[in-house]
Amino acid sequence: MIIGVISPWVCFAIGGAAFFAGTGLSFFLWQLMLGNRRKKIITEAETEAEVIKKEKILQAKERFLQLKAEHEKVINERNNRINQSENRIKQKELALSQKLEETQRRKNEVEAIRENLTQQMELLDKRSEELTKLHRQQVEQLEAVSGLSAEEAKNQLIDSLKEEARTDAMSYINEILDDAKMTATKEAKRVVLMAIQRVAAETAIENAVTVFHIDSDEIKGRIIGREGRNIRALEAATGVEIIVDDTPEAIVLSGFDPVRREIARLALHQLVTDGRIHPARIEEIVEKTRKQVEEEIVEIGKRTTIDLGIHGLHPELIRLVGKMKYRSSYGQNLLQHSREVANLAAIMAGELGLNPKLAKRAGLLHDIGKVPDDEPELPHAVLGMKLAEKYKEKPEVINAIGSHHDETEMTTLIAPIVQVCDAISGARPGARREVIESYIKRLNELESVALSYPGVTKTYAIQAGRELRVIVGADKVSDKDTESLSFEIARKIQNEMTYPGQIKITVIRETRAVNYAK
Numbered sequence: 001m002i003i004g005v006i007s008p009w010v011c012f013a014i015g016g017a018a019f020f021a022g023t024g025l026s027f028f029l030w031q032l033m034l035g036n037r038r039k040k041i042i043t044e045a046e047t048e049a050e051v052i053k054k055e056k057i058l059q060a061k062e063r064f065l066q067l068k069a070e071h072e073k074v075i076n077e078r079n080n081r082i083n084q085s086e087n088r089i090k091q092k093e094l095a096l097s098q099k100l101e102e103t104q105r106r107k108n109e110v111e112a113i114r115e116n117l118t119q120q121m122e123l124l125d126k127r128s129e130e131l132t133k134l135h136r137q138q139v140e141q142l143e144a145v146s147g148l149s150a151e152e153a154k155n156q157l158i159d160s161l162k163e164e165a166r167t168d169a170m171s172y173i174n175e176i177l178d179d180a181k182m183t184a185t186k187e188a189k190r191v192v193l194m195a196i197q198r199v200a201a202e203t204a205i206e207n208a209v210t211v212f213h214i215d216s217d218e219i220k221g222r223i224i225g226r227e228g229r230n231i232r233a234l235e236a237a238t239g240v241e242i243i244v245d246d247t248p249e250a251i252v253l254s255g256f257d258p259v260r261r262e263i264a265r266l267a268l269h270q271l272v273t274d275g276r277i278h279p280a281r282i283e284e285i286v287e288k289t290r291k292q293v294e295e296e297i298v299e300i301g302k303r304t305t306i307d308l309g310i311h312g313l314h315p316e317l318i319r320l321v322g323k324m325k326y327r328s329s330y331g332q333n334l335l336q337h338s339r340e341v342a343n344l345a346a347i348m349a350g351e352l353g354l355n356p357k358l359a360k361r362a363g364l365l366h367d368i369g370k371v372p373d374d375e376p377e378l379p380h381a382v383l384g385m386k387l388a389e390k391y392k393e394k395p396e397v398i399n400a401i402g403s404h405h406d407e408t409e410m411t412t413l414i415a416p417i418v419q420v421c422d423a424i425s426g427a428r429p430g431a432r433r434e435v436i437e438s439y440i441k442r443l444n445e446l447e448s449v450a451l452s453y454p455g456v457t458k459t460y461a462i463q464a465g466r467e468l469r470v471i472v473g474a475d476k477v478s479d480k481d482t483e484s485l486s487f488e489i490a491r492k493i494q495n496e497m498t499y500p501g502q503i504k505i506t507v508i509r510e511t512r513a514v515n516y517a518k
Helices: 008-023 027-146 150-198 218-224 226-238 258-274 279-308 315-326 334-351 356-365 380-390 395-402 414-427 436-451 479-496
Strands: 209-213 241-243 250-254 456-462 467-473 504-510
Touching: 218 226, 218 258, 226 241, 226 258, 226 279, 250 258, 258 279, 258 315, 279 315, 279 334, 279 356, 315 334, 315 356, 315 380, 334 356, 334 414, 356 395, 356 414, 380 395, 395 414, 436 456, 436 467, 436 479, 467 479, 479 504
Parallel strands: 467 504
Antiparallel strands: 209 250, 241 250, 456 467
């Protein structure tokens, strides 16, 4: 380790001493050479040190200049920020000075305007006093000339103006009413006709019974079962009377509830298709069919609301809407009737500038009280109103449902529209099916009611019972009495008879002169 740190020159000196000793040269010469060499080494070392010193000094200067430049940069940036702040402060001071000057100027203007107004008010007060004095003088002069006080003259003038205004107002009101009646009647006819033309609906096709067709009469025996146990089980499970008679390839299902008839028809179809008909199987199939019909009812309700564009109905109301498919009135399907009323109401509401969606919603739900799960002793309109209120329908819809048969008072404009559309849907030709005997009986009753009055010679019920023409004798009934007779007949029919829509009563009085040429 010591040898590794010895200088090369020392090694050279030791080697030279050995060399000179070996060759016999004197040691003095060696020392001389060694001294010269030492001086040379010292000189080189001093030169190298001077170079290193100069480099270090240069590096120190460069570092100093760099630090100085950085310091000057920081100082310049700080000075710039200070200058910018000073500029902003000067701008704000200038703006504030301008605002103060503007405020002072406006204050001076306001003071000047106030002084001007004060002067004008004083001038107006003086003129008002002068006018009051002049008016008092004129009133005194008028009272002296007319012999009436100012209060008496004013009362007479007011009474005169009241009478004149009342006369003009009555005349104006009569003109407006006449014009409004003509316009309203024409507009109402236009809206109703347009709504009827734009809605096409089916005719009555529903029946009180359902006919189940079979392939052969052999299946009737299997449906009846041993000692009638199958048919008894089927009737007990469905609540429908099953009539098996001599009608070829047909079984009649009779029941007042269309849902039960549909369940019985579907269950009977599955039993006949499967071939296994016995009481246990019948109960299983009927229960399964009942669940399928309930699901189908909900699906029908959803599809109906989607078709009509009605959203946000309560699920229970949707189910009741679907249940309408299996309910009919005078042969008119209740769901078709409600859809027709909804479309008619939307068209009329749009024509009258009301909300068509709200009218369509009320039209669809107006007969919801006809298909409840239980059968309370309430009119269907009142029951439907309670159901709509229970399931958080809007007040306009609730009122329209409850008042479409006048059970409650109408409080919205949608209610009379729904009532009119319900009458249009039920009274149009082909909408409802009547038994021919009851139809003829109703027409005979119409004619009999009119014939019961004195002076009536003939009566004719025309237009399917929607118009009654009454012919009276010219010698027994005067022209003045025809109007009262028409009113009395209409009132009696309205109080004593039940009929769809409305009946027009026309009383005809004519004078005939008959001679024969022989």
